[in-house]
Amino acid sequence: MTVTATTVALDSVVEAGDGALVTVPAGGRLQIVDLYGNQAVDTLFYDAHDIDNRYSAFDTIREQRAVFLTIGSRLVSTRLDELAVITDDTCGRHDTVGGACSQESNVIRYGESTRHQHACRQTFLRYGAKAGIGQRQLTHNINFFMNVPVTPSGGLTFEDGLSAPGKYVEITASRDLFALISNCPQVNNPCNGWNPTPIQLLGWW
Numbered sequence: 001m002t003v004t005a006t007t008v009a010l011d012s013v014v015e016a017g018d019g020a021l022v023t024v025p026a027g028g029r030l031q032i033v034d035l036y037g038n039q040a041v042d043t044l045f046y047d048a049h050d051i052d053n054r055y056s057a058f059d060t061i062r063e064q065r066a067v068f069l070t071i072g073s074r075l076v077s078t079r080l081d082e083l084a085v086i087t088d089d090t091c092g093r094h095d096t097v098g099g100a101c102s103q104e105s106n107v108i109r110y111g112e113s114t115r116h117q118h119a120c121r122q123t124f125l126r127y128g129a130k131a132g133i134g135q136r137q138l139t140h141n142i143n144f145f146m147n148v149p150v151t152p153s154g155g156l157t158f159e160d161g162l163s164a165p166g167k168y169v170e171i172t173a174s175r176d177l178f179a180l181i182s183n184c185p186q187v188n189n190p191c192n193g194w195n196p197t198p199i200q201l202l203g204w205w
């Protein structure tokens, strides 16, 4: 069968707090839809043939000379390979400096009573295991749809989202990729509008 770039290869809903591991072939387009608005989608990208060649927030920011991600942003790896490019974006701005939530960071920020709460880090480890991705490979992530403004003095704050129901972002893979996604379960700050909700993943390849 001849597969063209317009074949719908993926159409699935990721429930609030759940995750996914998606293999996107070079040239494939992956769209993440914020179905209900203001939902942070923590995402890691890896070279599917070498998981140690992974997304680097530092290198991406330096290469594009901008802190936020949107259309045209080249997502580069720790080896400066282009992993993907953001090719469509109806939200307009995405964070890559705020990091992903973990049980440990929840305890530090919100107190001991939050230690039992599910966090992105557990989702990354659960779904990443299928591709051999373990703690060593969990580093910088992108927070699609998350609003982390940088203050004039260089500070970071988690604000209510810029996103709204139906807004989407699309990446086009520059090489064979793993996209490791955590549909963030955080309920202690406004990154998910205090109410985590489902997202949709669409793929064409």
Ligand SMILES: [Zn+2]
Binding pocket: 042, 100, 101, 102, 119, 120, 184, 185, 186
């Ligand atoms: Zn999270």
